[in-house]
Amino acid sequence: MALLFKYLPFLFFFTSFCFLSAQANPKPNRNATVSFSFPLTSLRFSRNNVRALYPSVVSETKQNPRVQPRPRPRPAPSGYNFKTTFKYSMALIVALPIGTPPQTQQMVLDTGSQLSWIQCHKKVAQKPPPSTSFDPSLSSSFSVLPCNHPLCKPRIPDFTLPTSCDQNRLCHYSYFYADGTLAEGNLVREKITFSRSQSTPPLILGCATDSSEDKGILGMNLGRLSFASQAKISKFSYCVPTRRTQNGVSPTGSFYLGANPNSHGFQYVNLLVFRESRTMPNMDPLAYTLPMQGIRIGAKKLPIPTSVFRPDAGGSGQTMIDSGSEFTYLVDEAYNKVREEVLRLVGPRLKKGYVYGGVADMCFDGNPIEIGRSIGDMVLEFEKGVEITVDKESMLADVGGGVHCLGIGRSNMLGAASNIIGNFHQQNLWVEFDLANKRVGFGKADCSRAV
Numbered sequence: 001m002a003l004l005f006k007y008l009p010f011l012f013f014f015t016s017f018c019f020l021s022a023q024a025n026p027k028p029n030r031n032a033t034v035s036f037s038f039p040l041t042s043l044r045f046s047r048n049n050v051r052a053l054y055p056s057v058v059s060e061t062k063q064n065p066r067v068q069p070r071p072r073p074r075p076a077p078s079g080y081n082f083k084t085t086f087k088y089s090m091a092l093i094v095a096l097p098i099g100t101p102p103q104t105q106q107m108v109l110d111t112g113s114q115l116s117w118i119q120c121h122k123k124v125a126q127k128p129p130p131s132t133s134f135d136p137s138l139s140s141s142f143s144v145l146p147c148n149h150p151l152c153k154p155r156i157p158d159f160t161l162p163t164s165c166d167q168n169r170l171c172h173y174s175y176f177y178a179d180g181t182l183a184e185g186n187l188v189r190e191k192i193t194f195s196r197s198q199s200t201p202p203l204i205l206g207c208a209t210d211s212s213e214d215k216g217i218l219g220m221n222l223g224r225l226s227f228a229s230q231a232k233i234s235k236f237s238y239c240v241p242t243r244r245t246q247n248g249v250s251p252t253g254s255f256y257l258g259a260n261p262n263s264h265g266f267q268y269v270n271l272l273v274f275r276e277s278r279t280m281p282n283m284d285p286l287a288y289t290l291p292m293q294g295i296r297i298g299a300k301k302l303p304i305p306t307s308v309f310r311p312d313a314g315g316s317g318q319t320m321i322d323s324g325s326e327f328t329y330l331v332d333e334a335y336n337k338v339r340e341e342v343l344r345l346v347g348p349r350l351k352k353g354y355v356y357g358g359v360a361d362m363c364f365d366g367n368p369i370e371i372g373r374s375i376g377d378m379v380l381e382f383e384k385g386v387e388i389t390v391d392k393e394s395m396l397a398d399v400g401g402g403v404h405c406l407g408i409g410r411s412n413m414l415g416a417a418s419n420i421i422g423n424f425h426q427q428n429l430w431v432e433f434d435l436a437n438k439r440v441g442f443g444k445a446d447c448s449r450a451v
Contacts, residue, residue, distance in 0.1 A: 090326040092238065092423060093215065094255050099139030102193040107216040109238065109255065110324035111288055111433065114223035115173075117206025118216040120185060133214070134207070136188070141202065145171040145187040151204065152187065163187065173206055185209045192231075203230045220323075220433075223286045228435060233257065237432035238323065239447035240423055242394060251448035260432055262450070266441030269386040273438055274311075282417040283315025288433065288440060291383040292319040292419065295338060297345075298376030302337045309334070309419055316417035321431070321440065325422035327360065327397070329411040334419065338362075338408060346374045356399050359409030368396040368404040375406075380421065388442060390425050397424055 092109040098118055105118050121133035136142045145152060152163045152171035166172040166186070174184040186209075189202035204225055208216070219226045220236065228236065237260045241251035260266075272289040274280075292309035295302045308331060311318040317331060330338065342362050343350065349371060355361045364371050372395035380388040396404035407424040411417065430450070432441035 090423075091215075092240065092253075092255075092323050094218065096218070097193050098134055099136075099190055100141040100193050100199070101139070103134055103138065105134055105216055106214070107218040108324060109218050109220065110322075111220045112284075112320065112322040112324045113217060113219040114221050114226045114286065115206055116203070116217055116219045116227045117185070117208050118190075119214055120188075120207040120209050136207065139190065141189075141191045141193070141199075143189045143202070144207075145189065145204070147171055149187070200231045203227065221286045221288070222435075228433075234436040235259065235432060235434045237263070237430055237441075239430045239445050239450040240426045240428070241447040242427050243398070253447040254450045256432075260430065262430055262443060262445065263432055263441060266430060266432055266443040267384070267386045268434065268437075268439045268441040269382045269384055271438045271440060272311075280311065280313070280315030283311055283318055284320065284418070287318065287320035287322070290319050290321055290421070290440060292380060293383060294381040295334065296377075296379040296381065297338070297341045300341065302334075302341060304334050304337050314417075317419065318417075319419040319421070321421045321426075323423050323426070323431075325420050326424055327407050327409050328422045328425045329359070329409045329414065329416065329418070329420040331411050331417065331419055335408065335410050338406075342375060342406065345376070346371055349374075351403060354403065356403070356405045357409065359413040360405045360407075361410075362406035362408065363399070363403050364396065364405070365402060366404075368398070369393050371404070372396055378425075380425070386442060388421070388425065388429065389444075391428075394427055 093106055094109055095104050095106050097103070098105045107116070107118070119133040120136055147165035147169045149171055152165065164172050171187040172184065173187055185207045188205055188207040190205055190207075191199045191202055193199040220228050223229060227233075236255075236257050238255045239253045241253040269290060272291055274283060274285040274289070289311070293306050294304055294309075308317055309319045339362055346364070349364050349366055351363045351365055354363045356363055372392040375392060375395055377392050378390040378395060380390075382388075395406060397407040399405050407422070411419065428445060428447050430441070430443035430445050430447075432443075434441060
């Protein structure tokens with residue numbers, strides 16, 4: 001959500017992810033390996049909260065942000081590992097220890113954006129600080145960026161709007177959201193503190209004091225200001241659980257910073273890498289771009305040319321994987337073929353005239369498991385025989401009111417010219433971003449039990 005990505009004629013944010021570097025002593029042993037882990041736990045947002053959280057389109061047209069996607073330096077190897085669980089419904093939520101001593105902050109993992117930011121409350125000291133915001137006065141490692149910092153200059157490309165000097169001579173930033181609301185604050189430096197001996201170096205973050213959401217953002221794309229780039233992280237991974245609740249409790253997934261002990265079974269595909277200096281109006285050179293080749297539904301390979309999934313001279317057709325987008329989005333040539341096959345299989349059960357969020361029109365009343373079985377598994381094909389299989393029982397997303405949709409939308413209805421693989425189609429799947437080797441790995445798993 002942090003990094004602005006430009007699709008003519010609109011501007012897009014894409015949500016993203018986090019990774020870490022650590023300092024144990026002034027001369028750390030690069031060969032040492034320290035493991036950390038974090039939980040990812042289900043969290044259901046209200047529609048209003050999600051609208052504020054995901055700033056997808058900057059335009060006069062208000063979109064339904066629930067189905068919006070979010071629009072990368074070379075990380076140095078890191079010998080530190082960290083794992084946690086995360087919360088999941090349509091966003092991946094992780095709680096991280098920020099500052100010295102650490103204050104736990106909930107943040108959206110976003111592989112499609114750059115700048116990480118936290119919610120900072122007003123400067124009145126409180127002990128303990130409010131659980132939903134960060135209290136800078138309680139952290140000895142917190143510092144602000146002054147106006148003379150190199151980032152605080154007009155026309156910095158990493159931000160939606162030029163940064164500016166506020167009345168206190170501090171560097172001020174602003175982000176506009178799809179519904180016209182604004183998140184803004186100051187650029188600061190702060191550590192992620194995992195223990196007394198292990199923390200990241202001071203990272204440049206946004207300290208939002210004016211926002212309608214209580215969650216921050218962990219930007220994890222390939223941009224120079226992403227958490228991964230600043231902390232010089234070599235790899236990170238996550239496992240998204242299914243949305244099904246048991247006894248009213250949502251399942252918990254896992255998030256690793258560093259080496260993942262499950263990676264021996266992963267299948268890897270090389271990222272497509274583009275120079276940032278290359279001018280393509282519809283391209284996001286900082287996104288994680290995959291060499292997608294096709295789509296199967298059931299046993300049928302859909303007649304979609306591979307070129308549909310690759311960027312053309314203007315960048316249209318780029319296929320990116322984005323943890324911060326809920327649904328998957330396809331350009332028209334691919335979307336239409338998927339829709340034709342779905343209508344052939346379950347057309348009479350289609351909810352006619354219904355379009356979810358202005359982008360998804362493959363929606364149904366009735367039993368979603370039964371309808372999914374009638375459609376069959378969907379497989380996204382990549383180079384080297386790597387595949388993402390979406391099980392037929394998990395094909396449809398509950399969008400409320402007894403309606404279930406395929407979880408695929410039209411990119412052009414967002415003003416986008418890209419294919420975007422959202423987190424709905426990453427359920428029960430390890431996804432590893434191996435930044436050092438410029439590749440992404442996949443491994444099937446029961447993410448609610450992943451370790």
